[in-house]
Amino acid sequence: MSFHTTTTAGFLIIMLSPATAIAENLNDLNQLFTTKACEECNLVNAGLVRADLAGAQLQRANLTNANLSRADLTGADLRGANLSGASLHGADLRGANLSGANLVATDLRNAYLTNAQLQATSLESAYIQGAIGVPTEASSAEQFYxxxxxxxxxxxxxxxxxxxxxxxxxxxxxxxxxxxxxxxxxxxxxxxxxxxxxxxxxxxxxxxxxxxxxxxxxxxxxxxxxxxxxxxxxxxxxxxxxxxxxxxxxxxxxxx
Missing domain, CATH: 1.25.40 (Serine Threonine Protein Phosphatase 5, Tetratricopeptide repeat)
Incomplete structure (x- = not known):
């Protein structure tokens, strides 16, 4: 294969990759809304404000920077999910399983966390002011102070x-x-x-x-x-x- 052909192919791959990622993201969103089952889905930057996701299966899903403000996530399975930078402001997470989830810089202000499972999960760098039902074992005395x-x-x-x-x-x-x-x-x-x-x-x-x-x-x-x-x-x-x-x-x- 000539150098020109190789570089052209590489260029096309680079140019088409974002479009492919967007398509995958839309497919995953459609799957989530249709079935509420989207394990390991790519939901980066997804707009899910006030979404009805009660009982959703989102194990290991990538929800980085997603907007889940005031979403209904009661009983949702978010084990191992990446929620770094995501907004869950006012979201209902009662009974949700967040074990092993990445909550770095996650906005949980005014969220409902009663009976949520947070094993192997830290809220130390999350924003939890006004959150209800925060398990004390998931954070530190210093943060609460x-x-x-x-x-x-x-x-x-x-x-x-x-x-x-x-x-x-x-x-x-x-x-x-x-x-x-x-x-x-x-x-x-x-x-x-x-x-x-x-x-x-x-x-x-x-x-x-x-x-x-x-x-x-x-x-x-x-x-x-x-x-x-x-x-x-x-x-x-x-x-x-x-x-x-x-x-x-x-x-x-x-x-x-």
Whole structure:
């Protein structure tokens, strides 16, 4: 075969490959919608917003960067699927099997994950803010604490407490979560529980030889003591507001 023929053939293969990939992608999409069975399918960049995929068989499917926002994936089998960069914002994944799935940079905000199976799957680099039913074993105390801080900064203290609870469930000795929960509880007016959390945090920080944490916990306890004083002694409403502002910054101390 001549050099010209060889290079021409190679050029045609290169030029036709994208079209072939698109055709395969469309065929796979058609198969998915027709049968709900599409194992190892190529669904890269697929638009599946609000799609009814309940019980779909998508084992080892490539769903990289696919848009599955608000899709119904209840009971779907996504074992080993590649969902990196995919959007599952608000998707219903209750009872879905995500064991071994790639969830790097996957958007799971406000998704429903109750009873989802996540064995050998990590949510550490996924976006899970607002997700419901997140299994604590699939993430870390640090990630849950970051979410707690984000919620607290928006004034969503009840959600912040919920994420601190997740962090504590993931690691019962994660001191920042107790301190963060204490601050959030204080902002909601539950001073007794806030004091208990701050005391636990101080004890854990001391056991872990973390003087910065001990100091932060003691500062918070002192701030609550100041807030309990009569208004004329703590500077009136302005003094109390300064206390509330200062304790809010404590949440940020252990992010980095």
């Amino acid at each position: 970051r979410l707690a801080v984000a919620e607290a900064q928006e004034g969503n203290y009840e959600r912040a407490i919920e994420y601190c609870n997740y962090a504590i469930e993931a690691n019962s000795e994660y001191a920042p979560a107790y301190l963060g929960r204490g601050v959030a509880r204080f902002r909601l007016g539950n001073e007794i529980a806030a004091t208990q959390d701050a005391q636990v945090a101080a004890e854990l920080f001391e056991l872990q030889n973390n003087p910065t944490g001990v100091q932060a916990s003691q500062q918070f306890l002192k701030a609550m003591e100041i807030a309990r004083q009569p208004r004329e002694n703590n500077g009136g409403g302005g003094g109390l507001n300064r206390v509330l502002t200062s304790v809010g910054s404590l949440l940020m101390r252990f992010l980095f």
